[in-house]
Amino acid sequence: MDVKAKVEELLQPYLNEDQFFIVDIQVSPSRTRAKITVLLDSDTGITIDECAEVSRRLGHRLEELDVFDGGAFTLEVSSPGVDLPLTAHRQYRKNIGREVAVLLNDGQTLKGKLEDVGAERIVILETPAKKPRKNDPPIAPIEIPFTEIKKTTIQVSFK
Structure with a gap:
């Protein structure tokens, strides 16, 4: 299973029973520090605090499962800006x-x-x-x- 699919699978328990939905997941591998960007939204919007909570929980789970084989990674969880095209x-x-x-x-x-x-x-x-x-x-x-x-x-x- 590739990292993007793994991140999507690990996100599922943190979507509050489908309250939040995944807009996009991007994984940029690197020899020094991989970067994971997750864009989430909901029918009523998503707050910074909600993004931070998902980020903490997902980040902890990624470390626990050692998804990057001990390598460093950066995780960003946010909502899509108004300037990004609608995709979902x-x-x-x-x-x-x-x-x-x-x-x-x-x-x-x-x-x-x-x-x-x-x-x-x-x-x-x-x-x-x-x-x-x-x-x-x-x-x-x-x-x-x-x-x-x-x-x-x-x-x-x-x-």
């Missing part, structure tokens, strides 16, 4: 109602409010390029299959 289905669900930018596989970018998330697709209400006039037709929601999405990012607004 639960991340999409958590961000319903927020403004997103969706880069499609064909290079086109759609921006709008994330309205709904299904098993196979998302629905956004596209932001018009210009302010709509009184006689403009209403904006129809756009369904985008996950298979057509290259990357989705949250759009932060300071209005």
Whole structure:
């Protein structure tokens, strides 16, 4: 079993019965000090204290099992920043109602409010390029299959 799979297996008891979910695990091996980066989230967010608790418990378990054969390692457990693309289905669900930018596989970018998330697709209400006039037709929601999405990012607004 590779180290990434081992870390994922060891994380399971610390996910509080599926309250937290794994967004990403990265393992960067090194001759001097390996680095493990774990990104966790939940449907309501995850606090620094919760990340620290998981880090302490997971770090202790990794040392106990000597996953790196006595070698040094650095463990970072955090939440994904708002600048990182959405990757997990639960991340999409958590961000319903927020403004997103969706880069499609064909290079086109759609921006709008994330309205709904299904098993196979998302629905956004596209932001018009210009302010709509009184006689403009209403904006129809756009369904985008996950298979057509290259990357989705949250759009932060300071209005």
